[in-house]
Amino acid sequence: MHRPPDAEAAAASMAAELAAVRPDLLPRFTAELPGARAAVLTRLWRGLVHDPMPWVERREPGREGLTLRLADGRALHGPASDPYATDAYVTGVLLDGVAYDDPALLARALAVPHAAALAAEVDHSAASLALSRANRLVCDGDVPVSDWEWERRVVDGHPYHPNCRSRPGFTVADQLAYAPEHGPVVELRLVPVPAEQCLVSGHWPAPLRDGGRTLIPVHPWQAAHVLKQQGGPGPAARPLMSLRTLALPDGPHVKTALSARLTSSVRDISVGSITASAALSAFGEGLAARSEGLLHVTRTLGAVTADSPDLAAMLRESPAVYAGPGERVVPVAALGLTGLPRDPAWLAELARLALTVGLRLLERGVALEAHGQNLLVVLSPTGAPLRLVYRDLADIRVSPARAARGGLPLPEGMPQRILTDDVTALRRKLFGSLVAGALAATAGSGRALGTALAAVVRDLPRTSDLAALTAEPVPTKALTLMRLSPGAPGDRWTALPNPLADTPF
Template sequence: MSTGDDHATAAPDEAATLRALRVHRPDLTDAYTAALPAARAAILDRLHGALWRENLVDRRRLGGPEPALFQHHGTAVLDGVPHHHPARLAAAALNSPNTARLVRELDNSVANLALALADPHPDRHPATLVDAEQAIADGHPLHPCCRTRIGMDTLDVLRYAPEHRPVVQLAVVDVDPARWRTGGTPRPPRLPVHPWQLPRAVATGLVTDTGRRVPAHPLMSLRTLAFADDPAVHLKTAVEVQMTSAVRTLSPAAVHNGPLASALVARLAQRTDGLNLLRETTAATVVDDHGDPQRTLGAVWREAPPPHATVLPLAALPGRPDLLTPDFFTRLVDLLLPPLLTLLDAGVALEAHGQNTLVQVDNGRPVRIHYRDLGGLHVHAGRLAAAGLQMPPLIGALPTGDEDALRTKLLAAAFSTVLAHLVAALGGDQRLWDHVAATVRAAANRHDAHVILRRDWPLKATTAMRLADDPLEDRWCTIPNPLA
């Protein structure tokens, strides 16, 4: 296992990953080597598209037409020279003080994606939610750093990443009751800690390892797990590992807001047909001698979907041609968009991307939407008041008085990413977008509908964020509106 300070440095590239496999997993070396070209191509496609969309390079240097979202090319041209490796393309194309950081992340993303492709899921049509989430090998469909695990070495990735299907032994630590802070349903001062985080947690001197271990299965997010012995509960943990754009600790705002936002969104969801919120029932953290919550010592307990239903994240659908048909898509749109637009009208914009949003399927038909993870939503007090609701005492970035920011949160996730990915997987049929447009006209308020139907759509500029001095500050680009 990595040592306590490795979270700042561990980022195995292709060669380092291969060396580790030769020693520890020689059974994967041939498959890993064979998977490298596909992994490079997949990350290259994401980076090439980002260079265009986010205006990171003079487009005359890239040549050719702008690459379409979610289409696969496997090569990119810069200054007339073909490139086949994303990290080498970034090094050649970008002149930023933070280019070296991005190059390192791209190298790590390629290595971990190849490792995922080398260790394929045994079931092409997984039945359980855990299996469905662990069958998703390639992560975020547009982020070039979709498989970064900065801080984990190769053995850590094999031990803890969902695509390798491990059983993770959560460690239970004792907390001094005077240091224990919770929201929502009270819990005793015992904190489940991810095993990668355990030595770092104990080193703070604020918690004590009880020696008790609880088996759990990592979900898409790696740091969020399903308890093996309690299928009704999922747990989000704090892990000092950078995955895609952020180190996945738990901010004081996330701990404070989760149960409060859950109560608000659950109440609004009752006004809709087909949306079920997976509430964050308890959030907990540990405070230091100054009373400051520790981002690295926290957890959020969340409701799980019904254990005996067939539920899968929307991110799984592009890889499920057995399910994803034009008829399935139109039924999904009918189920998904009216609740999201009803909540938007009332002042709550859910970040309904493919990881947070799940669909329940019965006899091959979508029948219910489940939504989880409230850390990324936006709430507008004025719209809430007009809907007869009061803004709860949320802190951090969740409250907003900006209606464009409110719409952007929903549009960038649900429209620019999820729906665009599904339409692309179905061949780009414009009739599918026509159905989306008709649903928006029927379900959105007049002003929201005008924006959604007429303006270019926002998309998070993830590569520009990785090049910024503050990589956590949201940056945006736009894509052409397929409904306009």
């Protein structure tokens, strides 16, 4: 494999830090690096194969894999790509006959616009993934009790993004102290702001008020690196998958501003999100009331900002409040850890529940961003999927025209950016997150996903949206292309082969 002297920049840097802060992890970190690189390389290869890269002229399937013909005359060869697969099946690719097993080296060798920046990101992603795997929790068959315990077990991050564990700006010590998979307790800070300088939506609780001041919970990384003030001591909390959202000891979750780039985005909280939070929360309650008992939407209890996306917080219900006796509420991203998806009948029942809810809401004008982090499943004591729980309405899309036809009232204060009657945008939002995201990652392969979908789509109401889902390519975000297009605003999209194409139904 081609490996120049500076090939392991991120790994070497993390190893040096580990030697100082956690030398006991160093041998395991080193042992995990090859597998972590293969996992990130698999995600990168998926993007190169399926995203509409302007410098890929054609893709040539063959008996021994797939060849990408580049505009500069070079050839990139690798295995046939299942865009829905979650195992790390790509251990090396050939670029003009030179073998690469490191995603950062491959990205750099491609030498396309912005490839150097992508190389640095995937280099950090692979090294961080090795760190996460080195310190992974040994479960020994125990079943999590608290919601944060489920979320800390999702070690590998985004199932399809090459930046699945990219956390630039975070040192090794930061990752160990704040990342959920490492199991830390995070001591939040409370920054006091004069009440008249704050915008509050909903109810802000008395324990977070101090006379004429409002106490805003702040992530300690944000306090130290962005706000440059420590504030006062706050509650100890457990980080969830999003890292900036944490479970408080008394139950609610607190979403904090965290101005660090995680995967692809900088995670602040806009003033507009605070303003709209009460209206969106009420809208979510209305959606749940119309779901015939199949959907819960977590409520936003209160939100506050000091007129800054860097100093804001939201308090939300824990999804666990929607579990009955003996039931469990599990994020879809963690379902693979239960062993349940290995049963095709169980997977089909999950698909039935998710598509029933998602398509019903879409027909009424609401497209959920139902990826594995936002979407949770209420499981019976025997593991049967009973109901869904959805959290974080900030990125849904709502069609005023469809809502009006379906008798769904839209409250005042709905953000304009989520309103659209564009059917393509609506279907992209739901199908890209639910089918190409949550269900695909749970199934783990295109074949398993197709089998699960085929078992249920014939029983669903025959709407135009269902017709599109069964007959057209499946939309999904072009995650790798987006990282190679830093000047292009908004999301970029691609279309994946329909998993039902080879599955009779």
